[in-house]
């Protein structure tokens with residue numbers, strides 16, 4: 148039996164196990180997906196131990212996404228983002244991927260969004276970095292708006308240093324009403340809206356020409372997405388990004404086409420079950 152899994156601390160509420168287990172079942176694979184909670188300072192040891200034990204692949208979440216960089220051979224994209232969320236043990240040293248970036252792009256394309264033009268990424272933390280790199284690599288002009296403007300400036304500079312377009316800009320959240328009328332894509336990559344009915348974006352700035360992806364997935368229907376739907380925008384919830392980062396990981400690890408519908412159904416079932424438990 149092949150073992151895959153997740154390292155993080157904590158990992159108790161992870162949605163990855165049902166999503167990957169559904170894929171193994173659908174593809175009739177003899178595999179299990181196991182969660183591990185190593186101590187926060189034990190990233191390298193966790194990777195080495197997993198390799199020794201014959202684990203085939205690991206997802207990586209907080210607080211290990213940056214720390215595992217030193218224990219793997221990161222892809223150029225993961226190195227530029229500065230974080231790894233998927234480790235593939237079929238190579239020596241193991242390869243560190245960042246599938247959050249492509250997860251966001253595939254969430255957009257799944258909904259028919261033309262990934263081009265101007266995007267505003269709200270947030271410059273881990274998710275914001277990955278999404279901004281993903282969009283910039285597609286040739287999109289990215290403006291990063293963040294509460295802490297210096298962090299947005301750092302991300303914009305990193306994007307301009309390492310992508311062909313060199314068109315990234317930084318802004319404060321106050322600039323959103325000026326930025327959004329010209330934007331084609333809006334992504335919320337802050338934690339604002341997670342478990343609370345608030346939005347980081349003024350509703351009056353939203354319009355029908357926007358595609359709006361909210362990285363937040365608890366709840367699925369955030370205040371931002373409700374406002375965006377009212378404005379006539381295309382809306383994409385955070386579970387789509389989560390789904391496609393998992394789909395990418397599954398395919399790196401197994402070389403098998405991911406059963407996307409089965410994985411999506413399992414993910415959404417777990418999200419609605421956990422909502423009922425609240």
Ligand code: NAP
Pocket residue numbers: 247250269270271272273274275293294295298336337338339341347361362363364385386388389390392
């Ligand atoms: P993070 O690294 O801690 O970054 C948090 C971001 O939110 C920063 O930009 C921070 O701004 C901003 N922020 C926090 N509180 C704020 C507030 N009250 N007002 C305005 N901005 C605020 O977190 P992360 O890992 O990037 O995660 C961000 C969100 O994305 C979370 O909800 C997470 O669950 C979600 N996420 C989703 C996926 C997916 O697959 N759907 C993947 C990864 C993350 P400052 O820089 O000013 O602090």
